[in-house]
């Protein structure tokens with residue numbers, strides 16, 4: 001049960017990353033590798049700020065702004081300096097590696113016995129449980145700390161999903177979505193599509209850094225390596241989410257991204273439990289994303305070939 | 317209204333691929349007039365429209381709308397004044413987004429984009445009312461992705477979008493060329509109706525001589541990056557399709573002559 005709660009919590013925290021990537025990858029169709037750097041940026045900045053006594057919420061908010069700045073720079077590299085999107089992301093990600101080391105001063109910062117964004121929820125639960133450090137949930141004894149983290153991340157994730165859903169349906173959000181679809185049309189409507197790209201990447205990486213900030217508080221440390229492969233994990237989550245609930249509306253797409261991230265974390269937890277070597281995790285994820293990306297066209301080709309074979313058979 | 321003064325544009329200057337797409341083009345367009353631009357392939361018609369719309373900045377010359385110099389403005393800024401329909405029926409709308417969402421974007425062309433819900437009930441009613449005039453039954457499909465429509469339907473909607481807010485200038489670049497004959501006729505008719513009803517100032521590139529004779533009140537003919545013929549008022553009233561074809565022939569013959577003479581001269585003197 002603790003395993004499941006852990007997977008759920010991490011899934012909810014990382015769903016902020018998926019929501020961020022939804023904006024870059026799905027809305028403006030920008031394959032943004034900055035993500036690997038900006039999630040670590042959020043984690044390291046928050047860790048340092050909390051360690052020096054900042055309020056966890058304020059520290060988390062700063063992470064959002066720092067991530068936004070990183071995303072905006074990637075956007076400017078691409079739109080203003082005409083650097084290919086992948087390369088712009090790689091440049092920013094590489095720069096962030098050094099920046100993150102600078103921020104932390106070393107490669108790892110532990111966060112033990114410090115407050116976090118789930119402190120309030122924990123306190124509330126402790127009061128409810130009458131001071132016990134475990135609570136009975138549907139027959140299981142669950143540590144209050146874990147439950148607090150789960151509830152906080154759930155509330156945060158749902159709140160952000162609602163805000164994002166609203167935002168994407170506004171006049172501004174509508175043009176943002178059109179930017180990935182048809183930049184020429186966006187210009188013809190009097191909107192600078194480059195500005196939209198920069199803004200979207202800023203928002204996207206802000207959410208990613210937010211995710212990193214909360215992840216660091218949940219797992220109790222920030223590590224300079226923690227971002228590696230996160231972009232591909234986000235992709236996997238989005239793909240699963242799309243398969244799960246489709247993309248018939250913005251609300252569904254957002255819900256899908258969140259559910260996809262949770263399911264993906266659960267699958268990983270189960271796979272690890274069954275003895276998957278943690279070192280192979282990224283390889284497995286990469287293969288999964290590869291299959292998910294090529295499967296639709298493979299099925300189409302297969303379908304065509306079958307039809308051909310059939311029509312051949314009919315002709316004879 | 318629109319005053320173009322001596323604009324030139326050379327693509328790939330200084331290379332073997334150098335193309336002088338526009339050579340000292342000047343053109344004055346009166347408020348409320350409807351002008352057709354015709355000419356051979358590669359004569360610079362699209363380049364002229366692109367220069368006006370701001371797809372690129374001309375090498376030299378000035379472009380003024382109502383006295384405001386716009387030739388250095390970026391494309392998106394000019395969209396405040398200019399409505400556009402492209403040759404490609406898919407270029408004017410966002411395929412994955414619904415009809416209503418596409419139109420709602422056009423309803424604020426060149427204006428601010430507030431953080432308010434864009435598509436809601438009363439707006440949809442207003443949209444449905446106006447879309448009805450297309451007589452394509454699209455008012456019942458406002459929530460369908462615009463990418464599910466035919467080229468003709470999309471082009472009709474793009475036209476509606478480009479003129480939803482009255483533009484100072486409407487630019488049409490062979491906007492019926494990619495459509496099947498029936499849809500092309502329908503969109504052409506719609507173009508005429510909208511331009512007349514809203515009293516728009518319009519520039520239309522077309523390959524159809526018939527369209528050039530039927531719709532507008534002025535015909536400008538381009539060749540090799542220059543304006544070679546300008547038929548307006550009475551002359552335009554009298555002109556028929558055979559006349560236009562004849563003019564084409566004369567220009568092309570003159571051209572052939574020029575080139576062969578140039579070659580002769582080169583061979584003998586260089």
Ligand SMILES: Nc1ncnc2c1ncn2[C@@H]1O[C@H](COP(=O)(O)OP(=O)(O)OP(=O)(O)O)[C@@H](O)[C@H]1O
Pocket residue numbers: 327328335336337355356357358359360361362363364
């Ligand atoms: N973006 C561009 N880059 C390079 N060359 C261009 C570009 N746009 C146009 N040209 C060249 O400029 C010349 C004029 O092209 P333009 O598209 O204006 O012709 P057009 O009159 O619209 O022809 P058509 O009737 O075929 O549409 C052509 O030789 C074309 O190859």
Ligand SMILES: [Mg+2]
Pocket residue numbers: 361362363490
């Ligand atoms: Mg053309």
